Amino acid sequence: MPKTIQTRRVFKAAALSLLLGLSVAATAEENRSVQSSAVDKEAPIHALETLSSIKNAKPLSVTVPKIEEFTTKSGIKVLLVQTPTLPIVDVALRFNAGSARDGEIRPTGFGIAGMTAAMLTQGTKTLTEDDFTKAAETLGINLSSTAYQDMFIVSLRSLSDDEHLLPAADLMSQMLTEPTFDSTILERNKSRQLVGLKQQKQDPAYLAAIAFSEALYGDHPYAHPTVGTLETVPTITKEDLTKFWQRYLVANNASMAITGNVTRAQAEALANRITKDLPKGQAASTLPEPQPLTAPKHIHIPFDSSQTTVIMGQLGNKRATDPKAQQEQTNFAVGNDVLAGGDFNARLMTEVRQNLGYTYGISGGMSPMLTRGPYQISFSTRNDKARAAIDASLKVIDDTLTNGITQSEMQLTKDSLKNSFPMSFSSNASINGTLGMMNFYNLPNDYLANYNRRIDNVTLASVNQSLRSNLNPDKFLIVTIGKDNPWENKTKPTKKKRR
Structure with a gap:
C-alpha cells in the first residue's frame, strides 16, 4: 500500500537536501545570495531553476538492495536482504488476514482481527502476560503484531548474535502457535477499546474517514474499521479469536521478509525456526470486488x-x-x-x-x-x-x-x-x-x-x-x-x- 502524504514530503525534502549538498538550515550568506536573485515568487518551479546547485547537479547513483528468495520447509516464501552494517535483524511475517476477514468469522464480528493481534503478545500456554513481557524486555527485542485491512503483521527486531536472536525467534514462534486469548485479559482489552472508540467520536477526521469508507464500500469488507465499533467490540469472544487464529495464521496464508546482519544460511535457519510449528492451513479466499458509485x-x-x-x-x-x-x-x-x-x-x-x-x-x-x-x-x-x-x-x-x-x-x-x-x-x-x-x-x-x-x-x-x-x-x-x-x-x- 501507499506511504502517507506527510511521509512523502519528508522523503522529498531529505532527498532534495542530499541533492543540493546543503544542510537543512542554510547559512545567512546563502540566504542573502538567494534573496538577491531575480526570483518570481509566484512561480516556484522557475524559482528552483535559478539555483545553480540544482541545474548543475549530477543524477544520483542508486544501488538497490540485492534481494534473495527462498522457501521455508513449511512452504512460506521469504525475501531476504543482507545488511551487515548494524548488528540487528528485522523479521516480518505477513498473513492475508486483515480486518477484511472479520465478517468471515462472524457477520458482525468487526474488530476480531485487531483484537487477535493485540492478544498475541498477552500470554501463551507457558508464559503469562507478565512473563511474556518480561522475556521480551530481558532480550531487548521489539516483538509486535498488528492488523490492517488487508494484512496481519507479526514483526520482530533483535540483535543479530545467537544469544539474543535465537531465543527471540522462539518467543515469536510461541506467540504464533500457542496464544491463550485469556478471557480476563480480553474483557480488559474490550473495555479499553470502547473507551478509545468513544474518544474517537470526538475526532471529526476519524468520523469523516469512517463515514467515507462506509458510504464508498457499502457491504464490502473494507467498509468497517479495523478497530471495530461500539456495537461490535462488546460481542467479541475468545471463540472468535481462536477461530480467526486457526483459520488465517497458517503457513499457506503467509509470506516473510528478513533484513539484517545474517547470512543466507542463517536466514534460512531463522525462518524455519520461527515457522516450524505453524499449521499448513489454507490460503485466504479472494476478496470480492467493490462496486463504484454510479452517481455523486x-x-x-x-x-x-x-x-x-x-x-x-x-x-x-x-x-x-x-x-x-x-x-x-x-x-x-x-x-x-x-x-x-x-x-x-x-x-x-x-x-x-x-x-x-x-x-x-x-x-x-x-x-x-x-x-x-x-x-x-x-x-x-x-x-x-x-x-x-x-x-x-x-x-x-x-x-x-x-x-x-x-x-x-x-x-x-x-x-x-x-x-x-x-x-x-x-x-x-x-x-x-x-x-x-x-x-x-x-x-x-x-x-x-x-x-x-x-x-x-x-x-x-x-x-x-x-x-x-x-x-x-x-x-x-x-x-x-x-x-x-x-x-x-x-x-x-x-x-x-x-x-
Whole structure:
C-alpha cells in the first residue's frame, strides 16, 4: 500500500537536501545570495531553476538492495536482504488476514482481527502476560503484531548474535502457535477499546474517514474499521479469536521478509525456526470486488466545531502485479503528485491554500490494496468557507483533467520521485517494510530495480490520459463533518464538459 502524504514530503525534502549538498538550515550568506536573485515568487518551479546547485547537479547513483528468495520447509516464501552494517535483524511475517476477514468469522464480528493481534503478545500456554513481557524486555527485542485491512503483521527486531536472536525467534514462534486469548485479559482489552472508540467520536477526521469508507464500500469488507465499533467490540469472544487464529495464521496464508546482519544460511535457519510449528492451513479466499458509485453522493454529519472536515473521492485501483499495470499506476502517481501531492507545488495546495486561503493543507492520493482501494482528497476549512473550498477543489481537478498538466510540472515531479526513491531503503526497517509489501502483494523481485525505469517511461500524454481514465469528480463521494451543512440552500456551479 501507499506511504502517507506527510511521509512523502519528508522523503522529498531529505532527498532534495542530499541533492543540493546543503544542510537543512542554510547559512545567512546563502540566504542573502538567494534573496538577491531575480526570483518570481509566484512561480516556484522557475524559482528552483535559478539555483545553480540544482541545474548543475549530477543524477544520483542508486544501488538497490540485492534481494534473495527462498522457501521455508513449511512452504512460506521469504525475501531476504543482507545488511551487515548494524548488528540487528528485522523479521516480518505477513498473513492475508486483515480486518477484511472479520465478517468471515462472524457477520458482525468487526474488530476480531485487531483484537487477535493485540492478544498475541498477552500470554501463551507457558508464559503469562507478565512473563511474556518480561522475556521480551530481558532480550531487548521489539516483538509486535498488528492488523490492517488487508494484512496481519507479526514483526520482530533483535540483535543479530545467537544469544539474543535465537531465543527471540522462539518467543515469536510461541506467540504464533500457542496464544491463550485469556478471557480476563480480553474483557480488559474490550473495555479499553470502547473507551478509545468513544474518544474517537470526538475526532471529526476519524468520523469523516469512517463515514467515507462506509458510504464508498457499502457491504464490502473494507467498509468497517479495523478497530471495530461500539456495537461490535462488546460481542467479541475468545471463540472468535481462536477461530480467526486457526483459520488465517497458517503457513499457506503467509509470506516473510528478513533484513539484517545474517547470512543466507542463517536466514534460512531463522525462518524455519520461527515457522516450524505453524499449521499448513489454507490460503485466504479472494476478496470480492467493490462496486463504484454510479452517481455523486454528498453526506453531511453535524459536529459542533468552527471547522468543517472534508473527504472527497472514489474507488481507486488494486495493487498492480504485471508490468503494464505497474507502469499505468506510475503514470497516475506522477500526475496525481502534480494535482494533489502534499507539497506546495501541487495544484490543489497552490489554489485552495495559497491563492484562496481556505485551508492550511489539502492533499490526496490512491491507496492500492488486494482489491480496489480508495482514492481520496482531504482537508479542513472554516465552516462558512466549506462549500466554496469544495467547489474550488473540484474546479482545480476538472481543469486539470480538461487541460492536463504541463511538461515542466511533470519533469519536476519525476525528478523529485527519483531523488526521493533511495529513502525507501535507507534503513533496515524501511528495507524490511518494502520487502514485506512486495512479497505480500506478489510483486516481482525486480520491482525496485525497475522503479526508475518506470519513472523514465512516463510521458506527458500517458500522465494526462491516466488522470482522465482514473478520476471522475462528477461522481465523487463527498463527506463533510461540521456545524453547518454546506449543501443546504446552495447550488453547484455549472462545470464545463471535459474533452
